[in-house]
Every structure is written in C-alpha cells, then in structure tokens.
Amino acid sequence: MKRILLSYLLISFSVSLPAQQNKLVKALLPDHGTLQFAGGIGFLSGGIGYDSKNKRIQTDLLYGYVPEKLGGVTIHCITGKFTWIAISGRMNNNIRVDWLSTGILINYVFGKQYFFLSPDKYPLKYYGVPTAAHVGIFAGGGLRYKKAGIYYELGTTDRDLASYVGNIKAIPFFDIVNIGVGAKYFF
Amino acid sequence: MYRILPVMTAILLFSCKNIMFHPEEVRPNAKNLNAINLQKLQSLTPKASFKFIMTGDTQEFYDELEDFVAHVNSLNDISFVLLNGDLVEFGWNNEYNWVADRLAKLKVPYIATIGNHDMLANGREMYKLMFGQENFVFNYGTSRFICLNTNSRETAFDGSIPDMNWLSDQLKDTTPQNIFILSHVPPFSDDFNRSIEYNFRVLLRSNLRTRLSLHGHEHKYHVEQPYGDGLEYLVAGSGEQRNYALITVDGSNYSLEEKFY
Numbered sequence: 464m465k466r467i468l469l470s471y472l473l474i475s476f477s478v479s480l481p482a483q484q485n486k487l488v489k490a491l492l493p494d495h496g497t498l499q500f501a502g503g504i505g506f507l508s509g510g511i512g513y514d515s516k517n518k519r520i521q522t523d524l525l526y527g528y529v530p531e532k533l534g535g536v537t538i539h540c541i542t543g544k545f546t547w548i549a550i551s552g553r554m555n556n557n558i559r560v561d562w563l564s565t566g567i568l569i570n571y572v573f574g575k576q577y578f579f580l581s582p583d584k585y586p587l588k589y590y591g592v593p594t595a596a597h598v599g600i601f602a603g604g605g606l607r608y609k610k611a612g613i614y615y616e617l618g619t620t621d622r623d624l625a626s627y628v629g630n631i632k633a634i635p636f637f638d639i640v641n642i643g644v645g646a647k648y649f650f
Numbered sequence: 651m652y653r654i655l656p657v658m659t660a661i662l663l664f665s666c667k668n669i670m671f672h673p674e675e676v677r678p679n680a681k682n683l684n685a686i687n688l689q690k691l692q693s694l695t696p697k698a699s700f701k702f703i704m705t706g707d708t709q710e711f712y713d714e715l716e717d718f719v720a721h722v723n724s725l726n727d728i729s730f731v732l733l734n735g736d737l738v739e740f741g742w743n744n745e746y747n748w749v750a751d752r753l754a755k756l757k758v759p760y761i762a763t764i765g766n767h768d769m770l771a772n773g774r775e776m777y778k779l780m781f782g783q784e785n786f787v788f789n790y791g792t793s794r795f796i797c798l799n800t801n802s803r804e805t806a807f808d809g810s811i812p813d814m815n816w817l818s819d820q821l822k823d824t825t826p827q828n829i830f831i832l833s834h835v836p837p838f839s840d841d842f843n844r845s846i847e848y849n850f851r852v853l854l855r856s857n858l859r860t861r862l863s864l865h866g867h868e869h870k871y872h873v874e875q876p877y878g879d880g881l882e883y884l885v886a887g888s889g890e891q892r893n894y895a896l897i898t899v900d901g902s903n904y905s906l907e908e909k910f911y
Contacts, residue, residue: 584803592740632713
C-alpha cells in the first residue's frame with residue numbers, strides 16, 4: 464500500500480513538472496562522482512563534476528582532507544579542477560583508454576594561519592602570493608570500463624614550478640612532481 | 651589497455667617522496683636539527699680564537715645555497731655556521747625539506763633561527779619540528795649565543811615577539827666572556843615592534859659582555875651602531891647576493907668581514 468502511494472506521488476510529481484523544468488533538473492544533476500588520493504589536494508578528496516557530451520572535458524569540485532597523522536597538521540581544502548582528455552581510444556564496447564589527459568586546478572585551504580588577501584598587519588604587497596591558494600597543473604591517463612573509471616596524474620604546483628625555474632641547477636625536475644590517483648563513476 | 655596497468659602500478663610504487671597530500675602539509679625530512687648540530691658543536695674542543703660564518707635569507711635560492719655549502723666545506727678554519735632566518739619563502743613543506751637536504755651537506759655544525767617567511771602558513775610548526783625552539787642559547791668556549799625570534803610583525807605586534815622576559819633572563823648571566831645576539835629582524839626595522847625598540851636595545855646593552863648583534867632580513871650587508879651606545883649591529887648575507895659575514899673572535903675582540911662565494 465505504502466509502495467503504491469509512493470509511486471503514485473512520484474509519478475504525479477514528475478508529470479506535474481513542466482518539461483522545461485525537468486530539463487533544468489537534469490542539467491543540474493552532476494555527470495560524475497570523483498574520489499582522489501593525493502595529488503596535492505588532500506590525502507583523499509571527493510566530489511562531483513560535470514562533463515562535456517563526449518566526456519573529453521571533465522570538471523570537478525572536490526573537498527579534500529588530510530588527517531594530522533599523515534600530514535602533520537589537519538588540512539581541509541576545496542579544489543576546482545578542469546581536465547581535458549587529449550588522446551582517448553575505445554578498445555571495445557565497454558572499455559575506453561584515456562591515453563593522455565591534462566588539466567589545471569585551483570585549491571583553497573581553510574584555516575586562520577593562511578591568507579588569501581593580505582591581512583592588515585602587512586603593508587601593501589608585503590608578501591607576493593596568497594598562502595591559502597595554490598594552482599596545480601597535471602598530465603596523466605586513465606581507463607574507463609562502462610560507467611566506472613580510474614585515472615592517474617603527475618602534477619606540480621605554481622610554487623614548485625617557481626622554485627624549479629629559479630633553481631634549475633639545484634632542484635631536480637623529479638622533485639617537483641607529485642602523484643595523484645583516483646576513480647570516477649559516471650552517472 | 652594492458653599496457654597502461656603496469657605503468658600505473660609503477661607510478662604508484664616508484665617513490666613515496668612524490669606523494670604530496672597538500673603543499674601545506676608538515677612532513678619534515680629531518681628533525682631537531684639545532685639540537686643535533688649543537689651536540690656536534692659541543693663535542694668539538696673550542697678554540698680560544700675562532701671563526702664563524704653568519705648568513706641567511708636563503709629563501710628560494712637553492713642554486714646559491716648549494717654553492718654556499720660547497721664554498722664553506724672548502725674552508726678549513728670555520729667552527730660553525732649561523733643562519734639568521736628566512737630559510738624559506740612561503741613556510742611550506744617542500745621548501746623546508748629542500749633547504750634541509752642542502753644544509754645537511756655542511757661539514758661544520760649549523761644553527762638556524764626563525765625568520766618572518768619561515769613563520770608563514772604552517773611554517774612555525776615546521777620550524778619547531780625541523781629545528782627546535784624559537785628562542786634558545788648555546789655556548790662555544792667562553793662565548794654565548796642568544797638566538798631569538800624578533801619577527802614582531804608576524805603576530806601583528808601583539809607583544810609576544812620578541813619575548814622580552816626570556817631575553818632579560820638570558821642577559822642576567824655575566825659569566826660568559828662574550829655574548830652574541832642572533833635574530834632575523836633587526837630592532838631598527840619597521841618589522842620589529844617599534845614600541846619596544848628602546849627597551850630592547852637598552853636590554854642588550856644592560857650586559858656589558860654583549861659584543862655584537864647579528865641579523866638578516868634586509869638583504870644588504872651593513873655594520874653600524876644605530877644607537878650610538880657602543881653596540882654594533884651586523885646585518886648580513888642573503889642568497890641572491892652570494893655573500894656572508896665572516897666573524898673572527900679572539901678573546902673578547904672580534905673582527906668582521908663581508909665575503910662572497
């Protein structure tokens with residue numbers, strides 16, 4: 464009885480929604496969910512994202528967390544991420560290999576020890592860059608099976624890159640590379 | 651598709667060093683460096699006449715730092731190296747570790763004080779783990795070195811930096827033949843708590859064994875007596891200038907030289 468009532472309510476609700484509104488709801492629903500390990504945006508980061516129709520362009524909004532035990536301090540942060548699948552090939556009906564992906568991300572870390580806008584205690588332009596945000600660039604690849612996918616990324620940050628460029632002799636390129644791996648589920 | 655799996659596995663396994671959870675994480679690759687180096691220093695027989703180096707502001711100058719380390723290792727009459735702070739630029743993990751990796755190659759003991767840049771973000775936590783206390787003293791022979799945090803602006807001039815009570819306690823001891831002060835921001839800087847500048851410089855002079863006050867921050871080598879009270883202040887050494895101060899102590903006399911590498 465309960466089930467019938469629920470189905471009736473659901474049907475009448477969806478019927479009563481104008482078609483346009485339905486479309487809007489559909490467009491607002493995320494295209495995939497993401498869970499990532501490392502990559503400079505958290506021990507674990509998770510969130511949702513939207514894709515282009517062919518899934519060659521994928522965006523993510525991720526919340527990241529580092530426990531004190533692993534990171535020395537507890538870190539909470541958010542990340543906006545843009546990935547472009549540059550080279551991709553279908554193996555068969557179910558399997559697709561993303562040979563090369565690349566992208567950019569911006570990360571914001573929460574906490575009063577970081578600043579985005581220069582605090583009042585400093586004169587104008589005292590420190591050149593905000594400590595609460597970093598930009599990352601990355602390249603990697605992945606594998607998709609039906610609606611699930613896994614990926615890896617080799618990335619670096621704006622600050623790492625600045626250190627490297629200013630110290631070509633002393634800093635090995637490998638030292639500025641960080642690794643991230645993750646999984647996506649496409650709805 | 652089977653080609654990508656071994657690649658991914660290899661990437662996962664190749665190095666834990668390349669696992670960065672977040673740039674602001676605090677994962678020092680060396681700990682208690684000041685304590686370890688002081689132990690090294692104390693194990694040596696102190697000379698009555700000795701030379702030491704003071705430099706700093708090595709922030710983001712790793713090429714220069716490597717050259718500095720090689721240069722100091724080529725000298726054979728240096729007892730120890732003092733770093734006056736601003737080891738790093740943004741106070742974050744990679745920078746501290748890169749600096750520590752390079753300093754580890756120094757053959758002589760080195761002691762580091764904290765600079766304003768070292769305090770950014772989680773820098774204070776990182777400094778504490780990697781080097782130790784922000785205010786500390788050590789002896790070499792009959793000379794005493796008082797090292798302290800003078801980066802007042804970082805705590806918005808709230809009176810906590812420098813710790814005047816602590817400094818006053820250290821300066822009560824008149825047993826050392828010489829007292830040297832080491833800190834990053836000199837008291838005549840706008841980044842020092844100007845409301846206690848007078849008290850600070852009078853305090854330094856309250857102990858007549860105080861010979862010299864050593865600083866950095868200004869990226870410009872200069873020696874002066876800004877208060878005309880007989881106490882010299884030396885501001886020296888930064889990465890991009892490839893310079894350092896060579897201090898020779900003989901009895902209760904000292905001499906200063908600006909050196910380049």
